Amino acid sequence: MKIFNIPEEENMNPGHVACPGCASALSMRFALKALGRETILVVPACCWSVIDGPFPYSSVKVPLFHIAFGTTAAFASGIRAALKMKNKKANVVVWCGDGEAFDIGFQTLSGAAERKEDIIFVCYDNEGYMNTGIQRSSATPIRAWTTTTPKKYPKQELKKDLVEIFAAHKIPYAATATVAFPEDMIRKFSRAKEIRGLKLIHILSPCPSGWKFPENLTVKISRLAVETGIFPLYEVEYGEKYTVNHIPKWLPVEEYLKKQGRFSHLTEKDCQEKRAYIEKKWLELREKSKSLEKIPILVNN
Amino acid sequence: MKFRASELPLTPVSLRNTIPIRTGDWRYVEPFYEEKLSPCAFACPVKTDITSCIALLAEERFGEAAELWKESNPFPGVCGRVCPRFCERECLRKHLGGSIKIHLLERFIGDLNIYVQNKIQRNGKKIAIVGSGPAGLACAYHLSRKGYEVTVFEKENLLGGLLRTIPSYRLSQEIVDKEIEGILKQGMDIEINKELGKDFSLQELKQQFDAICVATGLKERKLNIEGVKLSNVWSGREFLKLNKDIQNKKVAVIGGGDTAVDVARVALRRGSKVDVFYRRRREDMPANPYEVEEGMEEGVNIEYLSEPLKIEKYGSFLRLFLKKKADGNGEFFIDVDGVVIAVGEEGKTVDGEMEDTFLCGDILTQKGTVSHAIGSGKETASLIHEYFFGESTLAVLPVVKPEDINLDYFKVDYPPEEKKRDVSQRIKDFDEVCQGLTKEEVIKEAKRCFSCGKCNGCDNCYVFCPDAAISKQDGKYIIDYDHCKGCGICVEECPRGVVSMRRTEK
Numbered sequence: 001m002k003i004f005n006i007p008e009e010e011n012m013n014p015g016h017v018a019c020p021g022c023a024s025a026l027s028m029r030f031a032l033k034a035l036g037r038e039t040i041l042v043v044p045a046c047c048w049s050v051i052d053g054p055f056p057y058s059s060v061k062v063p064l065f066h067i068a069f070g071t072t073a074a075f076a077s078g079i080r081a082a083l084k085m086k087n088k089k090a091n092v093v094v095w096c097g098d099g100e101a102f103d104i105g106f107q108t109l110s111g112a113a114e115r116k117e118d119i120i121f122v123c124y125d126n127e128g129y130m131n132t133g134i135q136r137s138s139a140t141p142i143r144a145w146t147t148t149t150p151k152k153y154p155k156q157e158l159k160k161d162l163v164e165i166f167a168a169h170k171i172p173y174a175a176t177a178t179v180a181f182p183e184d185m186i187r188k189f190s191r192a193k194e195i196r197g198l199k200l201i202h203i204l205s206p207c208p209s210g211w212k213f214p215e216n217l218t219v220k221i222s223r224l225a226v227e228t229g230i231f232p233l234y235e236v237e238y239g240e241k242y243t244v245n246h247i248p249k250w251l252p253v254e255e256y257l258k259k260q261g262r263f264s265h266l267t268e269k270d271c272q273e274k275r276a277y278i279e280k281k282w283l284e285l286r287e288k289s290k291s292l293e294k295i296p297i298l299v300n301n
Numbered sequence: 302m303k304f305r306a307s308e309l310p311l312t313p314v315s316l317r318n319t320i321p322i323r324t325g326d327w328r329y330v331e332p333f334y335e336e337k338l339s340p341c342a343f344a345c346p347v348k349t350d351i352t353s354c355i356a357l358l359a360e361e362r363f364g365e366a367a368e369l370w371k372e373s374n375p376f377p378g379v380c381g382r383v384c385p386r387f388c389e390r391e392c393l394r395k396h397l398g399g400s401i402k403i404h405l406l407e408r409f410i411g412d413l414n415i416y417v418q419n420k421i422q423r424n425g426k427k428i429a430i431v432g433s434g435p436a437g438l439a440c441a442y443h444l445s446r447k448g449y450e451v452t453v454f455e456k457e458n459l460l461g462g463l464l465r466t467i468p469s470y471r472l473s474q475e476i477v478d479k480e481i482e483g484i485l486k487q488g489m490d491i492e493i494n495k496e497l498g499k500d501f502s503l504q505e506l507k508q509q510f511d512a513i514c515v516a517t518g519l520k521e522r523k524l525n526i527e528g529v530k531l532s533n534v535w536s537g538r539e540f541l542k543l544n545k546d547i548q549n550k551k552v553a554v555i556g557g558g559d560t561a562v563d564v565a566r567v568a569l570r571r572g573s574k575v576d577v578f579y580r581r582r583r584e585d586m587p588a589n590p591y592e593v594e595e596g597m598e599e600g601v602n603i604e605y606l607s608e609p610l611k612i613e614k615y616g617s618f619l620r621l622f623l624k625k626k627a628d629g630n631g632e633f634f635i636d637v638d639g640v641v642i643a644v645g646e647e648g649k650t651v652d653g654e655m656e657d658t659f660l661c662g663d664i665l666t667q668k669g670t671v672s673h674a675i676g677s678g679k680e681t682a683s684l685i686h687e688y689f690f691g692e693s694t695l696a697v698l699p700v701v702k703p704e705d706i707n708l709d710y711f712k713v714d715y716p717p718e719e720k721k722r723d724v725s726q727r728i729k730d731f732d733e734v735c736q737g738l739t740k741e742e743v744i745k746e747a748k749r750c751f752s753c754g755k756c757n758g759c760d761n762c763y764v765f766c767p768d769a770a771i772s773k774q775d776g777k778y779i780i781d782y783d784h785c786k787g788c789g790i791c792v793e794e795c796p797r798g799v800v801s802m803r804r805t806e807k
Binding site for chain 2: 001002003004006010012013014015016017018019020021022023025026029052053055056057058059061179182208214215216217218219220223
């Protein structure tokens with residue numbers, strides 16, 4: 001009795017060098033199952049430039065470009081232009097970490113969105129610069145520990161809301177996904193494949209070494225992020241049509257936070273603050289999404 | 302493969318896949334598939350493979366489910382009705398809607414009346430089994446299915462032993478008949494009206510048979526108080542055999558076991574008023590708690606902490622003197638028409654030399670339930686087989702612990718309501734009190750099962766492997782140990798505890 005039905009096609013080889021329990025490797029596996037072999041990946045400096053394997057090896061069964069930091073969307077636009085000239089079809093997919101999407105490559109992404117480039121832009125968000133030694137990024141959540149925001153002075157700033165930023169760019173499709181919901185993730189990639197224009201998929205990618213939790217809990221943490229309401233699974237079309245894909249079970253937010261070493265210093269007040277942010281986010285979502293009108297938001301229970 | 306910077310081409314292109322990179326060498330622990338014993342099967346005295354049978358029921362493969370069940374227990378119809386449900390107490394669904402109603406599923410399997418075939422070649426060994434109660438018959442059944450030539454000796458003229466004393470409102474005798482018929486179909490000889498010590502001796506049997514198994518149960522315990530020899534003072538078994546109406550009479554029952562409750566409910570149905578006196582508290586009663594509850598619904602009055610002192614004859618009635626344990630001076634008496642003493646069992650029914658004989662059932666275990674007797678019969682059959690051929694058939698599997706189950710994959714779901722006949726109706730006759738489930742209810746109930754420790758192909762291990770190191774072949778999952786990094790996601794995400802971790806041998 002299957003719980004998740006995912007395509008059998010495997011477009012990633014074992015032997016990639018991700019850490020044990022890496023969610024971004026698992027996300028790539030799901031993504032390539034949906035995208036198929038006719039795909040070109042563009043990867044800037046990020047975990048995946050390591051994970052794919054050292055020269056002369058590559059773990060994915062599709063072409064993958066390792067490129068300079070901060071240039072992904074521009075590079076992908078170039079590939080799309082070249083494909084157009086050659087009259088060839090392929091999914092051009094940017095696969096980058098949160099450093100590229102939230103910080104360093106932000107301007108090329110914004111530019112590509114404005115030019116309506118036909119690319120799928122995927123950010124696997126592990127909430128920090130993980131492969132250089134866990135530094136803070138603008139995707140690191142508030143009050144989290146990183147090596148540059150030690151427990152005595154944890155991060156004071158809120159995480160950027162990437163999907164909302166690009167919803168404001170009125171791109172045809174922006175969605176969130178995470179590994180605990182493989183069918184949902186695969187459906188979103190399949191959907192993105194069919195749409196012309198810039199598609200953004202924001203994947204929450206729990207990182208055992210950076211977030212400080214045992215590697216067997218990757219999927220559990222990912223599921224808790226959704227079920228506590230911290231990471232809503234939703235999609236936005238043209239910045240207007242909001243659809244929430246999963247109503248959380250509203251588990252206590254502590255269940256998510258207490259499992260991770262990076263939040264081990266949080267006090268009850270901090271948890272209360274988190275709950276307030278979650279509630280605010282969901283109230284916003286409820287206002288924007290017509291399907292959500294009657295859904296209760298039970299964060300404080 | 303390593304390169305110096307000067308050796309790299311101007312635009313390096315990786316053309317090989319990563320399969321040669323043996324990431325499995327990073328690992329210090331590794332997952333492996335290990336089917337486990339579910340808590341229900343572990344608690345079951347017969348060790349029936351309950352989860353596998355329920356999985357078959359869920360797929361509507363009723364016949365196969367019945368055959369598998371009868372591999373270990375030839376009495377599903379009986380056990381589904383009278384077993385105190387050790388399995389359901391351990392069910393891990395308990396806190397998520399309620400335990401699976403395993404007894405009702407078992408009862409359904411029993412009521413299908415499917416006889417299993419026995420095609421095994423006879424192996425020429427002759428075994429005598431003394432006693433045809435649940436233990437003796439189960440032992441005979443399993444031995445016959447292993448190829449032995451079995452002869453069963455019974456002192457009464459009807460096979461079944463204690464099964465024949467269970468009142469028919471709990472267990473219809475037709476079901477006993479049908480299940481015994483299924484056992485006899487395995488091929489065995491029957492000698493009825495033959496009592497050990499009277500018609501034959503163990504010595505005689507030893508000359509004719511290769512092995513002897515004694516399953517004659519226990520004697521009823523006697524109460525050492527004044528007046529137990531008076532008329533209208535019966536033992537529990539005597540009373541249950543007695544077949545007369547006792548309208549408008551008062552009966553006192555001493556004891557708190559299954560027999561005491563049976564006596565009380567039978568007396569009630571024969572039209573008398575019943576008081577049960579038990580020397581300890583309700584929670585100490587050895588009787589099946591479900592039976593106690595049903596009896597109380599029907600109007601059986603139970604006095605706890607009451608110890609009998611003596612019985613005296615007063616004219617046409619009997620006066621039973623008792624002492625309340627809780628109060629200091631709590632001596633009291635009750636005037637009744639009959640007293641039934643059902644205070645359990647003790648003492649083996651067979652005395653003397655028992656060398657070179659196998660035992661099974663209550664005479665060995667003294668557990669006092671039908672299920673334990675059947676389990677003991679099965680175990681002794683395996684021991685006899687081991688004695689002759691040295692093959693142990695009792696496998697040892699680890700048991701699923703509650704923390705092995707991933708509750709994220711299960712929702713709260715409630716069992717069907719148990720159907721019982723209305724109290725006012727059921728106390729008037731001896732027809733069955735409890736009703737079984739319909740086919741649809743059985744499928745629905747079977748689907749609630751977690752299937753603890755038994756893989757049902759949910760694919761979670763395959764789906765969530767970040768290393769693509771788990772593949773499927775012919776419905777089985779294969780771990781690629783050259784690449785598995787030992788993260789343990791498959792162990793964590795397995796809903797039913799089939800994948801385990803072990804240290805990697807280096």
